[in-house]
Amino acid sequence: MRVIPALLIGAGTLTTSLAYADDTSSSTQSPANDATSGSDKTGDNKVRSLATVTINGTRQQAPEVSSGALGTRSDLETPFSTRVVTQQDLEDRQVKSLGKVFAEDSAVMSLGDTYSFNAYSINVRGIPLDDYNGYKINGLPFYMTTVELPVESFESIQLLKGASGFMYGFGAPGGIINFVTKKPTDTFTFSADVGYSSDSVFSQHIDTGGRFGPDSMFGYRFNITHEQGDTYNDAHVLRNSESLSLDARLTRSLTWTFDGLYQSRKVDGGIQDVMLSDYTGTGLPRAPSGRTNLSAYGDTFFNSNVYFVGSGLHWQIDPVWKASIDYSHSKDERNYSGQWLDLLDEQGDFNTYLNRSRGSSIYDVVQATLEGKFSTGPVDHQVGLGASEQWLSKKTVPHYLYTDIGSNNLYDTITQHTWDGTYDYSQQYNNFNSQQKSIFASDTLSVLKYWSILAGIRYTSYHQTSWTSPSASPVSYTQNPVTPTLALMFRPRSDLLFYASYVEALEDGGTAAQGYANANQVLDPIKSKQYEVGVKYDGRHVGASAALFRIERGAEYGNAQNVYVSNGKERINGLELDGHVDLPAGFRVAASTAWEAGTYSETEADLIGKRIEGIPRWQATLQISDRIPGVTGLTANAEVHYYGSMMADANNNYVLPSFTLVNAGLSYRTTVAGHGVTLRAEVDNLFNRHYWGFLQSDYMFVGAPRTLALNARFDL
Numbered sequence: 001m002r003v004i005p006a007l008l009i010g011a012g013t014l015t016t017s018l019a020y021a022d023d024t025s026s027s028t029q030s031p032a033n034d035a036t037s038g039s040d041k042t043g044d045n046k047v048r049s050l051a052t053v054t055i056n057g058t059r060q061q062a063p064e065v066s067s068g069a070l071g072t073r074s075d076l077e078t079p080f081s082t083r084v085v086t087q088q089d090l091e092d093r094q095v096k097s098l099g100k101v102f103a104e105d106s107a108v109m110s111l112g113d114t115y116s117f118n119a120y121s122i123n124v125r126g127i128p129l130d131d132y133n134g135y136k137i138n139g140l141p142f143y144m145t146t147v148e149l150p151v152e153s154f155e156s157i158q159l160l161k162g163a164s165g166f167m168y169g170f171g172a173p174g175g176i177i178n179f180v181t182k183k184p185t186d187t188f189t190f191s192a193d194v195g196y197s198s199d200s201v202f203s204q205h206i207d208t209g210g211r212f213g214p215d216s217m218f219g220y221r222f223n224i225t226h227e228q229g230d231t232y233n234d235a236h237v238l239r240n241s242e243s244l245s246l247d248a249r250l251t252r253s254l255t256w257t258f259d260g261l262y263q264s265r266k267v268d269g270g271i272q273d274v275m276l277s278d279y280t281g282t283g284l285p286r287a288p289s290g291r292t293n294l295s296a297y298g299d300t301f302f303n304s305n306v307y308f309v310g311s312g313l314h315w316q317i318d319p320v321w322k323a324s325i326d327y328s329h330s331k332d333e334r335n336y337s338g339q340w341l342d343l344l345d346e347q348g349d350f351n352t353y354l355n356r357s358r359g360s361s362i363y364d365v366v367q368a369t370l371e372g373k374f375s376t377g378p379v380d381h382q383v384g385l386g387a388s389e390q391w392l393s394k395k396t397v398p399h400y401l402y403t404d405i406g407s408n409n410l411y412d413t414i415t416q417h418t419w420d421g422t423y424d425y426s427q428q429y430n431n432f433n434s435q436q437k438s439i440f441a442s443d444t445l446s447v448l449k450y451w452s453i454l455a456g457i458r459y460t461s462y463h464q465t466s467w468t469s470p471s472a473s474p475v476s477y478t479q480n481p482v483t484p485t486l487a488l489m490f491r492p493r494s495d496l497l498f499y500a501s502y503v504e505a506l507e508d509g510g511t512a513a514q515g516y517a518n519a520n521q522v523l524d525p526i527k528s529k530q531y532e533v534g535v536k537y538d539g540r541h542v543g544a545s546a547a548l549f550r551i552e553r554g555a556e557y558g559n560a561q562n563v564y565v566s567n568g569k570e571r572i573n574g575l576e577l578d579g580h581v582d583l584p585a586g587f588r589v590a591a592s593t594a595w596e597a598g599t600y601s602e603t604e605a606d607l608i609g610k611r612i613e614g615i616p617r618w619q620a621t622l623q624i625s626d627r628i629p630g631v632t633g634l635t636a637n638a639e640v641h642y643y644g645s646m647m648a649d650a651n652n653n654y655v656l657p658s659f660t661l662v663n664a665g666l667s668y669r670t671t672v673a674g675h676g677v678t679l680r681a682e683v684d685n686l687f688n689r690h691y692w693g694f695l696q697s698d699y700m701f702v703g704a705p706r707t708l709a710l711n712a713r714f715d716l
Contacts, residue, residue, distance in 0.1 A: 076536055077444075079454060079487035079499035081107075081161040081547040081576060087182070090151055092637075092667055094195065094682045094709040096203075096227070097148055098122060098177075101157050103641060106594040106619040107576050108159070111694065113290075113701045115235050116272050117146035117302045117336060121695070124161055125551065126572045126596045126615035127174030128696070132392065132434075132508040134171050136178040137308055138259060140328040141390060143361040147304055147332055150241035150263050152205050152225045155182045161576075162503065162530050162549060172507045173528040173551050181245050181259045184219025185209035193678075193713035198706075201229035201237060209245075221245040232705055234293035235270035239263065253316040261308040268301045269293075272338045274350070276648060276698040281346035284654055287690040288348075288410045290705035295339060296352045296408055296417045302336040321372035326365075333360045335425065348410030352417060356401040358425040365390040380446040384456075387439045395428040396520070398470050432522055434464040434508070442485070454487040454501075464508070466522035477524050481506050500533045510556045512564035523566045526554030544579035555603050557650050557697065568603030570612055572596060586627030586635070593620040600650070610652045614694040616644035633669040638662070649698050656700060659691035676715035683708055 075082055083105050085095075095101055097119050099110030107125055112118025122129050129135065135144035151157070161175040188210035195203040209221035227239040241263035248256045271294050288294070312326035335358040342351040369386035406417035442456030463478045487501035509523030534547035555570040573596070580590035596619075598612030625637035641661045648654040665682040688706040695701050 076491070076495070076497045076538060077489075079489050079497075079501040079534075080503075080532065081534060081545065081549075083108075083159040083161070085157050087155045090154075090157070091678075091711075091713070092680065093665070094197075094680060094711050095151055096197070097151070098157075100684075101151070102159055104590070104592060104621055104623060104639070105159070105578070106592040106621050107161060107574070107596075109614075109616070109619065109643070109694070111614075111696070112273075113233075113693070113704065114148075115231050115233065115237060115267050115270055116701065117267075117304070117334070117338070118273065118695055118701070119148050120144055120146065122174075122177065123614060123694075124159065124174035125549070125574055126598050126612060127172055127551070127553070128614075129174050129177060130172035130507050134174070134176060136176060137261075137328065137330070138181055138310055138326075139178060140310060140326060140365045140367065141363060141392075142179075142308065142328075142330050143332060143363045143392060143394070145332075145359075145361070146302070146334050146336075147306055148263075148265060149179060149306065150223075150225055150239075150243065150261070152207070153182060153223045153241065153243035153261055154179045156180045161547075162532060162551070171505060173503075173505055173530055173553055181243065181261070182207070182209070182221045182223060183245055184211060184221045184247050186211060186216075186219075190716035191713055193711055195709065195711040197709040198232045199230050201227060201231060203227040215249075217249050219245075219247045219249075231267075231270070232291050232707055233270050233702075234295065236268045237266070238268075239265045241265075255314045257310075257312050257314065259308070259310045261306070263306045264304075265306075266301065266303045269295055270300070270339075271295055271702075272340050272355075273695050273699050273701045274341045274343050274692075275353075276343055276654060276700070278351075279343050279345070279654070283346060284648070284656065284692065285343070285346050285348045285410060287692045288702060289688075289690055290685075290702050292410070292702070294341060294408070294410070294414060294702070296414050297339055297354055297405060297419065298416065300337045300339050300354075302334070302338060304332065304334040307331045317372075320374075321370070323368070323370045325368040327367075328363075328365050330363045331361065334358065342404070343410075344407075349407060350410065351404050351407050354401065354403055354405050354419055356423050356425055357397055358428060359394065359396045360428065361392065361394045363390070363392050378447070382444040382446075384442045385440070387437075389437045390435070392432070392434045393430060394432040396431045397425045397428055400519075401425075429467070429470040431468070431520060432464070432466045434462070437461040450490055450492050452489045452491070454485065454489065456485040458483045460506075462506070462525070464522070464525075468518070468520040475521075479506075479525065481527075495538050497536045499535075501531075503530045503532075504528070505530070509566055510564070516558055516564040517562050518564055521564070523556060523564070526556065526566055528553040541582040542580070545576075546578075547574075547576045549574050549576075555600055555607075557600075557603070557607065559604055560606070568607070569601050570598060570603075571601060572598040572612065572615070585629065586625075588623075588625050590623040591621065594618070607650060610650065611647045613647040613650055613652075613697045616646045616658070618642070618644040631668075635667045635669075636665070637667075638664045646694055648692075648694065648700060656692050656694055659689055659703070661689055661691075662686040676713075678711075678713040678715075680711040680713075681709070 085101050097114045099112060099119055102108040109123040111121035111123050111128060131145040132143060133141050135142050158178045159175055162173060190208040192206050205225045207223050211219045223243045225241045230236050243261040246258040250256055308330040310328035312324055314324040316322045337356045340353045340355055342353055344350055367388035371384045373382050401423040405419045408414050438458055438460045440458035444452055444454045446452045459482050461480050465474045465476045467474055483504045485503050487499055490498040505528045506525045509525050512518045512521045529552045530549060532547055532549040536545045537543060551572045553570050554566055555568045556566045558564050575595045577593045582588050596615050598615045600607040600610050620642045622640045625635060628634040628636055643659055645658040646656050648656050663684045664686055668679045670677050685704060685706045691703040693701045693703050
């Protein structure tokens with residue numbers, strides 16, 4: 001299997017070396033002109049979103065978008081590693097879950113199964129994203145826990161890798177994921193599609209938009225989705241979602257926007273994950289097929305409801321200055337009766353634990369920003385100023401149900417168990433409140449023609465209060481951190497950037513899980529630092545990037561006294577290589593490779609020097625796509641994903657084996673009676689590889705089996 005990462009690393013290196021063989025005609029354009037060529041002259045429809053890399057078969061200018069407190073700029077003006085997945089790519093790959101969105105990026109790994117309540121969880125650069133602040137909708141935070149957002153409602157999903165303390169405030173240093181909602185279209189559009197996925201899940205989706213009123217003053221975009229059926233692991237899913245985006249061009253320079261989203265998602269049956277806390281083997285048992293029904297209890301479910309509304313005013317003061325104010329309110333509700341498998345030995349014996357609980361959260365955010373450009377003598381400035389305030393409150397039940405209901409084996413017919421107890425989770429109590437008030441400012445100074453310096457700083461007043469039970473005394477934490485960002489950039493051509501950056505960040509502390517002596521305790525925030533150097537090239541037919549980074553971060557783990565603590569440090573070093581080349585006749589090759597090494601330091605003696613769990617040394621992807629000769633509109637693609645072995649626990653007792661997945665697909669675009677018709681077919685895990693996936697320390701999940709997805713779309 002060592003051959004596969006070597007091939008993929010070679011492919012990544014090849015595409016990087018091809019960068020300078022690309023057409024250099026764009027080098028005649030000055031960096032200053034290139035930086036502003038994508039600006040929106042009307043000043044409307046501005047949303048906060050991460051810097052974008054546009055990737056397709058022909059050369060396009062990267063659109064200008066906002067990167068948090070940095071303000072509006074293109075990817076080649078941003079000294080950080082980014083990735084964007086567009087609506088078109090989401091549709092082509094028939095993506096329904098967040099775990100698959102960034103599957104083509106080797107620095108990203110999914111931490112859950114699609115039909116469990118961990119499907120949302122993502123690991124970036126070896127670090128799980130922060131539920132409190134790691135996920136945004138239109139740049140504003142959304143409490144993302146046990147939730148799958150409706151992918152059909154977004155025009156892009158964007159990833160800013162690494163620490164982002166200055167740009168977005170609190171957040172884990174793995175990165176930030178930003179969901180950008182679909183916006184009103186200038187002309188009337190309507191599309192409908194129907195889909196099928198293994199084993200018998202059917203979906204229907206409608207997307208329509210347009211403008212109306214005097215001088216097309218008002219715009220709208222509406223999406224509605226229904227999904228229902230039996231999944232590959234004998235669970236049943238029922239999902240309904242609606243989203244609405246509105247805008248009003250109040251004047252030529254002032255635009256009002258509104259976004260609303262609702263989703264109800266219910267999954268009946270199946271299991272959640274596999275625990276290793278009582279495991280006695282020396283090596284892990286072989287993974288069962290993802291089609292295996294390991295459920296031993298008939299009444300299990302996971303229900304979630306998500307609500308989000310956001311509104312803003314966006315004022316284009318003049319061609320280079322703009323101001324905006326935005327507000328969002330979100331709420332999620334969830335309740336579940338889940339099964340967790342407590343794996344016991346190498347023969348595959350396990351106990352089933354029945355776990356029932358309920359929770360909810362409310363998040364309110366308001367933010368105001370001012371962005372613009374000016375010059376002082378020979379120095380050009382691109383500045384961003386702003387202030388924000390956000391409030392998060394969470395509720396949970398006073399007592400979790402967590403009980404052993406009987407034993408089974410991974411490879412034998414599952415014996416059904418019963419449980420005669422009762423559990424009331426109708427009551428909830430407020431177990432966490434936090435408030436953040438921030439002011440921030442940045443200035444990018446362009447000097448000596450090709451050089452620029454970015455300096456940013458954010459001051460945050462942070463306060464949190466938590467309770468471990470309704471009768472417990474509150475535990476409060478207050479801190480006023482200052483998080484700086486510094487970067488040096490060299491841009492000798494409009495399509496080439498070299499950079500070095502330094503970022504500090506704070507993230508909310510984790511919550512002790514059931515089974516720890518301090519269950520439900522919310523730990524204090526932890527600090528992180530990131531150092532990164534990189535290069536980006538965005539040519540006409542070739543694109544490539546490389547980033548070398550180090551992240552230093554506080555460590556959280558369960559100690560020998562069975563207490564979940566925040567103590568010591570962890571260090572992650574990594575190298576990322578990405579590249580693509582577009583060849584004649586629609587042929588494209590793309591590769592992504594990441595090497596990461598993480599270790600514990602300054603922790604308890606038995607952990608010092610141990611590898612951080614859940615970080616494969618190597619990850620790599622290779623993609624090939626081509627237009628099939630002789631059949632207009634037919635495109636084929638194939639992907640290979642390699643995941644290196646990784647530690648399953650902090651003490652490095654168990655190793656999750658490496659595995660390789662192969663996906664393949666076909667897409668056919670044609671017209672019928674003047675209307676667009678698109679047919680798609682996708683097979684994931686083509687060779688039906690059985691594998692263990694990593695969730696968190698001492699927890700893993702059964703990997704998805706071979707699955708088929710079909711979709712037919714009609715455009716009016």
